[in-house]
Every structure is written in structure tokens, then in C-alpha cells.
């Protein structure tokens with residue numbers, strides 16, 4: 001039994017959204033997902049998909065994408081990404097009822113893996129625009145957008161706290177924390193997300209959303225203040241699910 005994670009499948013079986021314009025790694029990426037997930041993940045394993053599942057805007061436009069995910073091996077737990085328009089934040093319970101025992105939607109709740117609680121939320125990071133000097137150093141940023149981002153961070157932190165709270169009420173003391181957005185933006189060393197991870201002594205923070213060579217280093221990777229940070233964007237991993245826990 002093992003715990004794996006992979007993010008940003010960006011499926012589009014019913015939407016006209018060719019992903020290969022994003023680079024070679026995206027060429028027939030759904031075939032790679034099918035091949036590598038089937039090779040690595042066993043039926044008794046858990047696979048957390050960290051958001052941006054489908055380009056469909058409404059649930060009927062995602063049917064084939066979600067069916068594709070359902071057909072992958074293991075227990076599939078889905079986190080909400082910024083492109084998951086089909087997933088109304090207030091209707092997670094309904095999604096869990098519709099897909100009962102087939103797909104598991106993580107928001108304002110938690111799932112157990114051995115003696116760990118899998119907690120999470122979409123998260124949010126301020127992504128600029130940043131203003132750079134000739135040497136590429138940050139000399140300023142859009143303050144209006146930053147103020148808006150702070151509100152979104154607060155909302156996501158509320159959802160994340162709820163997830164932790166439910167897990168603790170159920171008696172869990174060990175946590176793996178999932179985010180869609182990176183835990184920090186390019187100018188931050190720490191954020192409310194790294195702080196809550198440290199406060200709760202989480203074993204790992206797993207996130208995605210960052211696409212392309214130039215963005216993979218946007219946030220923390222590896223060990224920081226005793227927490228392991230893992231980037232699991234599909235294109236970063238060439239669509240191989242990453243092992244989080246054995």
C-alpha cells in the first residue's frame with residue numbers, strides 16, 4: 001500500500017483545448033498518464049490528484065475526463081484547482097454523493113491514509129505582475145492585485161483549517177497537506193500555508209499548478225523547517241505519479 005500524488009492532468013476529452021501547444025511534454029499527455037499511472041499505482045494504493053483536472057466548464061462537459069480518472073487504478077482523491085470550473089466550492093458534498101465510492105473530493109473534509117490524515121485546500125498565491133529591473137530583480141508589484149490575493153489566501157486558509165480541525169477531532173496527529181497553488185510566491189520565504197504546515201508538524205506539503213521550466217522553481221522544493229515540500233505538476237514529473245508515503 002502506498003500514497004502517490006500527481007497534479008494538473010488538464011484533460012480535455014470534451015473540450016477543444018489541445019495541450020501540446022504548451023510544449024513537447026504535453027504531446028498526447030493523456031496516454032502518458034494512463035501508461036505511467038497504471039504502471040506505478042496498484043489497486044490498493046491511494047492517488048491524490050492536486051487539481052486542474054479538466055478543461056470542461058460544467059460537470060456534463062467533464063464526464064469523459066472524470067471517467068478517465070475513475071478508470072485509473074487505486075483510490076483517487078481530488079483537490080480543487082483554479083481551472084476546475086465544474087467544482088462549485090460550496091457543492092463538494094454533492095460531488096462526493098454523485099461519485100460515491102468512485103472519486104473522493106477533498107475540501108472542508110479529510111481522508112485517512114494509514115495513521116495519517118490527508119488534509120488540503122486549493123490554496124492561493126499572489127502571482128504578480130512583478131516589476132523587474134534589467135537584472136531581473138523584483139523592484140515592485142501590483143499592489144491592488146496583492147490586496148485581492150490576501151483575501152483569497154484568507155478564504156483558502158479557512159478551508160484548510162477546517163480540514164485540519166476535522167482530522168484532529170477524529171484523533172489524527174500525523175498529516176500530509178495538499179495544495180493546488182504553491183505554498184509561497186516567488187518573493188516569499190514563508191506564508192500562512194507554510195506556517196500552518198509547521199504548526200501542525202506536517203510530514204509533507206504536496207502542491208502543483210507550476211508549469212514549465214521557468215516556473216518549477218517558483219516555490220519551495222525539498223526540506224524546509226522540518227517539512228518536506230513536493231512539486232507534483234504533471235509536466236514537471238513527465239506524468240509519473242510521485243511517491244509520497246509507503
Ligand SMILES: [Fe+2]
Nearest residue numbers: 008052209211
Ligand atoms: Fe495547471
Ligand SMILES: [Fe+2]
Nearest residue numbers: 052081082209
Ligand atoms: Fe492551476
